Every structure is written in structure tokens, then in C-alpha cells.
Amino acid sequence: MTNKLKVSFLTLGCKVNQTESEALNQLLTSEGYEVVQEAxxxxxxxxxxCTVTGTGSSKSRKVIRRMAKEHxxxxxxxxxxxxxxxxxxxxxIEGVDLVLGTQDRATILYHLRKLAEQKQEKHLKERKPVLAVRDFESQAEYEELPLIEGESRVRAMLKIQDGCSQFCTYCIVPYARGPARSRSSEKVISEARKLLEAGHKEIILTGIHTGAYGKDQAGMDLSKLISQLAELPNLLRLRISSIEPIEFSEDxxxxxxxxxxxxxxxxxxxxxxxxxxxxxxxxxYxxxxxARLLNRIREKLPQAxxxxxxxxxxxxxxxxxxxxxLKFIESCEFAGIHVFPYSRRTGTIAAEMSNQLPRSIKTARVQEIIALGQKSRANYIKQFIGYPLEVLVEKIEEDGSAQGHTPNYLEIRFPGSLNPGDxxxxxIIKHPLKHEHIV
Ligand code: SF4
Structure with a gap:
């Protein structure tokens, strides 16, 4: 019998949210909670x-309501x-006990303890939600939520930055995440070491606006951080999750x-x-x-x-x-396109612009770009067929096949029949690529 408190996580939205939930999961576990499935x-x-689109908000509301009703x-x-x-x-929303935002997340331990005491005092019936959200200050600091283990045994997300100060007119993120702020390079390197010592082989640098890394720290930027990380022992791969075009500097x-x-x-x-x-x-930009940026990258890394x-x-x-x-996107010959319709977010400049387009137009245009993306992805992949590609094995299936990603992020499954050994x-395994190996 255990009297540990059981906790379940439900995470919506982006990789940063996933990483933060994982870090909180580890924090609560270290404090004696048992992380369980919702069932x-x-x-x-x-x-x-998540609130990045209208769908993100409405999904979030639905999940909160469902959880409050079912539990x-x-x-x-x-x-x-x-x-x-x-x-x-x-x-x-009925049934909500605690509301935190994107700051002070570690205080959840304190709030949960308080709420548990109140429950014991049988205050549950007249429960009032604790509202612990505060506005961002312009000098907000990076909030440490260290990660001990990664998302899989092989690859780990490493958060290096939070927030964004760019205020693109459609985007709610600067309001939801506050100003751009960087994690100290010492903390980043120390977490990377721990992840590598735990056996991870690939580190994915992530953040809300990753390219802004270091702008708030004297003498530091993303290129310097990458050079430091790349020297760490046992690191096989380092990946940048996303980078804004103007931040892809010569350095x-x-x-x-x-x-x-x-x-x-x-x-x-x-x-x-x-x-x-x-x-x-x-x-x-x-x-x-x-276009010049893509050319510069391709001059140095033609198959990127x-x-x-x-x-x-x-x-x-x-x-x-x-x-x-459409024409410009076609000329870029992307290896993949993530396309989504504009979503009106209250509080942003674009939400107040006239001439908001009907959903039917936005969706039809999404479809056209999806088709373009599929075509250019197929063209990109074609150049690798018949050539050996390196795959970092993330899992071995029951039939002996090995699944993982190539450095250029193709997801591959090599069948067990190719296996010359264990x-x-x-x-990292290497084999000539066939179409049927692509997941
Ligand atoms: S840079 Fe990205 S996160 Fe920042 S405002 Fe623009 S779209 Fe949003």
C-alpha cells in the first residue's frame, strides 16, 4: 500500500509545453508524488x-471541463x-481549483499542499479556485525548471530560452510567454551534461524564440552556445528546433x-x-x-x-x-511545410484589422499549400533514395526493425531483415534508403 498522492498530466500545444510538463513531472516525483495515467x-x-490558435484555446477549455467532470x-x-x-x-470553469500561468510554476508544490490541507478540513464543497497568475514584468527572468530525463531514451529536448519580444501582429505568444529571456549558458551546459550522462545521444535545443538566445546576456549568443555544447563528450547530435530568419547570422x-x-x-x-x-x-524580413538565407545555407550544406x-x-x-x-514557397523547395490557417487572437493587432477572411478561403489556401508541401517534400526525399543514410535508433520493433531519424530529420524504419548483427x-546504423523505409 502506498499513500503517495497520485498526479496526472495532460499537456496541449507545443514542444516547450511538453518539456515543461516533463520537468514538473520530475519535480513532483522527487517530492513524493506518483505520476499515473488519468484512468x-x-x-x-x-x-x-495552449492558446496559440483558437483551436488551442477551445481544446484547452474542453480538456479542463472534461477533467473537472470526470474527476x-x-x-x-x-x-x-x-x-x-x-x-x-x-x-x-466549474471544478477548477488552481490557476497558474507561465510563471511561478514551481509554486505548484506549495499550492497543492495548501489545497490538500483544505480538503482535509472538508472545505471541498465550498471550494474557490486559487488564482495565482501575475502579469509579466519587462525585466522578467528565465524561470529554471530543470529536466533530468529526456522525452525518450535517445533524444532529449533542452529548453534554453523563454518568451518573445517580437510582437508579430497575429501572435498571442508575447502576451502568453512574456519578454524574451535566456537561460544561463552554465545551466544549459550543466543540464546537457546530465542528459548525456543519463544516456541521451541527441539534444534538441528548444525555446519560444530560440534565435533570440543570448540577446539579454553580455557576450553570449546561439552560435557560441552551440559551439560549447558541441564539445560535450558523448553527444552524437545537436538539433535546433526552430529559428527565425533574421537570426540565422553568419556566426x-x-x-x-x-x-x-x-x-x-x-x-x-x-x-x-x-x-x-x-x-x-x-x-x-x-x-x-x-531566399538569400536559404541560398547561403545551401551553399554550405547542399542537402540540408x-x-x-x-x-x-x-x-x-x-x-x-x-x-x-504560392510561387515563392514553390521556389524555396522546402523539405517540409507546416501550414495553418490564420486564427484571430483577441488582444493582438491583427485581430482588430478589417477584412478578416472567411474560414472557407483560409482552408482552401491551406489545402493548396499542403499539396505544394507534399510535392516539394517528395522531391527532397528523392535525392537520398539508393544512398546510405545514418539513422539514430530510437526503438526496435518486435519484428526486429529499427526506427529513428536521420540527421536531416527523415523518419526511417529499416526492416529487421537488413540487420547484420544486433x-x-x-x-547509429547506416543503410541505403528505399522508399518503403520512410515512415
Ligand atoms: S517571433 Fe514567433 S513567437 Fe514571436 S511574435 Fe513572432 S510568431 Fe510569435
């Missing part, structure tokens, strides 16, 4: 919410981007090309291939700048996987602008 009757349910006796704690931007709305290009550990896979959000739309979005995000149906996006965008998780 195992948790005493505490923690919902880490009426559990403590329901809500945190993350949606509760940071809409704390009152969250606190009014960064030198750093990523001079360390073979750095994966030739760069996700560089474009958002639109039309200059007039980029201007209205307040994106700080134009399509020519973007260059992937992007595109948003369709920004307010006032005309048919001509959309056509310009494949191991965490090992």
Missing part, C-alpha cells in the same frame, strides 16, 4: 494549456499559455557547419511568401532576404533539410498575395 484515479490533475474529487490545476492570457475565464552558419554534431535540419518560419503580407504581419511554417488567410490577404506566396537503441 488510474489521480488525486491531482494538471492541465498544461470531481481530484484537485484540478491549470497552467500554461491559455491560463496566462485568460485567467479569469479559466477560474470560472551561426559558421557554428553549425563547423561542428558535425549539429544536424543539417533547420526549421525557419516564413509565414508568407508575399512582402505586403509580411509587412502587415510585422515580420522583420522580406522574401528576397529569406529546410522546413518552414506558413500561415494562410491573414486579414486582407488577396488572391494576388496568395498567388505570390541493432541497439541509441546506436
Amino acid at each position: 488510474e484515479g489521480p488525486d491531482v490533475v494538471i492541465i498544461n494549456t 470531481p474529487l481530484s484537485t484540478i490545476a491549470v497552467m500554461g499559455c491559455y491560463s496566462q492570457t485568460q485567467p479569469e475565464e479559466v477560474s470560472q 551561426l552558419l559558421t557554428a553549425v557547419t563547423s561542428h558535425q554534431e549539429v544536424c543539417p535540419h533547420f526549421h525557419i518560419p516564413l509565414q508568407s511568401g508575399s512582402d505586403s503580407v509580411l509587412t502587415r504581419m510585422k515580420r522583420p 522580406r522574401v528576397d532576404d529569406y 533539410a529546410l522546413t518552414t511554417d506558413v500561415m494562410t488567410g491573414f486579414p486582407g490577404e488577396t488572391e494576388i498575395e496568395h498567388e505570390q506566396s 541493432w541497439q537503441v541509441g546506436q
Whole structure:
């Protein structure tokens, strides 16, 4: 019999949220909580919410309501981007006990203890939610939430930065996450060492605005951090999750090309291939700048996987602008495109712009870009067919096949029949690629 308190996590949204939930999971475990599946009757349910699109917010609301209904006796704690931007709305959902935002997350231990005491005093019936969300200060500091283990035995996300000060006109993130702030390089290196000592082979640098790393620290930037990390013993791969085009500096290009550990896979959000739309979005580059950047990268790393995000149906996006965008996107020959329709977020400048487009137009444009993305991805992959590719094995299936990613982020499954010996998780294996190996 155990009298440990049982806690379940439900995480919505991006990789940063996943990393933060994982860090809190480890914090609560070290404090004696038992992390369980939702079906195992948790005493505490923690919902880490998202608000980056309207769908993120409405999914978050649905999950909170469902959890409160299905676990009426559990403590329901809500945190993350949606509760940071809409704390009152969250606190009014029946059954919610605690509302945190994207700051002070470690105080959850204190709040949970208090709430448990109140429950024992049978205050549950008249429970009132604790609202512990505060606005961001301009000098907000990076909040440490260290990670001990990664998302899998092989790959680990390493958060190096939080917040964004760019204020693109469509984006709620600077309000939900506060100003850009960096984690100290000592803390980053020390966490990376721990992850490598725990057996991880690949580290993925993540943040809300990763390219802004170091701007708030004298003498530090992303290229320097990468050079320091690349020297760590036992690191096989280092990957940057995403980087804004204007932050892909010459120094960064030198750093990523001079360390073979750095994966030739760069996700560089474009958002639109039309200059007039980029201007209205307040994106700080134009399509020519973007094209020059891709050329610079390809000169040094001709087979690098260059992937992007595109948003369709920004307010006032005309048919001509959309056509310009399609044409430009096609010319970029991306290895992958993540496309989504513009989503009106209250509090942003774009939400107040006239000429909001109907959903039907946004969706039709999404479909066109998806089709373009599939075509350019197929073209990108074609060049590797028949050539040996290195895969870092993340799992071995029952049939002996080995699954993992290549440095340029192709997900591959080599069948067990190719196995000349014993494949191991965490090992790099190399085989000529066939179409059927691509997951
Ligand atoms: S750079 Fe722009 S899109 Fe990205 S998080 Fe900051 S404001 Fe949002």
C-alpha cells in the first residue's frame, strides 16, 4: 500500500509545453508524488494549456471541463499559455481549483499542499479556485525548471530560452510567454551534461524564440552556445528546433557547419511568401532576404533539410498575395511545410484589422499549400533514395526493425531483415534508403 498522492498530466500545444510538463513531472516525483495515467484515479490533475490558435484555446477549455467532470474529487490545476492570457475565464470553469500561468510554476508544490490541507478540513464543497497568475514584468527572468530525463531514451529536448519580444501582429505568444529571456549558458551546459550522462545521444535545443538566445546576456549568443555544447563528450547530435530568419547570422552558419554534431535540419518560419503580407504581419524580413538565407545555407550544406511554417488567410490577404506566396514557397523547395490557417487572437493587432477572411478561403489556401508541401517534400526525399543514410535508433520493433531519424530529420524504419548483427537503441546504423523505409 502506498499513500503517495497520485498526479496526472495532460499537456496541449507545443514542444516547450511538453518539456515543461516533463520537468514538473520530475519535480513532483522527487517530492513524493506518483505520476499515473488519468484512468488510474489521480488525486491531482494538471492541465498544461495552449492558446496559440483558437483551436488551442477551445481544446484547452474542453480538456479542463472534461477533467473537472470526470474527476470531481481530484484537485484540478491549470497552467500554461491559455491560463496566462485568460485567467479569469479559466477560474470560472466549474471544478477548477488552481490557476497558474507561465510563471511561478514551481509554486505548484506549495499550492497543492495548501489545497490538500483544505480538503482535509472538508472545505471541498465550498471550494474557490486559487488564482495565482501575475502579469509579466519587462525585466522578467528565465524561470529554471530543470529536466533530468529526456522525452525518450535517445533524444532529449533542452529548453534554453523563454518568451518573445517580437510582437508579430497575429501572435498571442508575447502576451502568453512574456519578454524574451535566456537561460544561463552554465545551466544549459550543466543540464546537457546530465542528459548525456543519463544516456541521451541527441539534444534538441528548444525555446519560444530560440534565435533570440543570448540577446539579454553580455557576450553570449546561439552560435557560441552551440559551439560549447558541441564539445560535450558523448553527444552524437545537436538539433535546433526552430529559428527565425533574421537570426540565422553568419556566426551561426559558421557554428553549425563547423561542428558535425549539429544536424543539417533547420526549421525557419516564413509565414508568407508575399512582402505586403509580411509587412502587415510585422515580420522583420522580406522574401528576397529569406531566399538569400536559404541560398547561403545551401551553399554550405547542399542537402540540408529546410522546413518552414506558413500561415494562410491573414486579414486582407488577396488572391494576388496568395498567388505570390504560392510561387515563392514553390521556389524555396522546402523539405517540409507546416501550414495553418490564420486564427484571430483577441488582444493582438491583427485581430482588430478589417477584412478578416472567411474560414472557407483560409482552408482552401491551406489545402493548396499542403499539396505544394507534399510535392516539394517528395522531391527532397528523392535525392537520398539508393544512398546510405545514418539513422539514430530510437526503438526496435518486435519484428526486429529499427526506427529513428536521420540527421536531416527523415523518419526511417529499416526492416529487421537488413540487420547484420544486433541493432541497439541509441546506436547509429547506416543503410541505403528505399522508399518503403520512410515512415
Ligand atoms: S517571433 Fe513572432 S510568431 Fe514567433 S513567437 Fe514571436 S511574435 Fe510569435
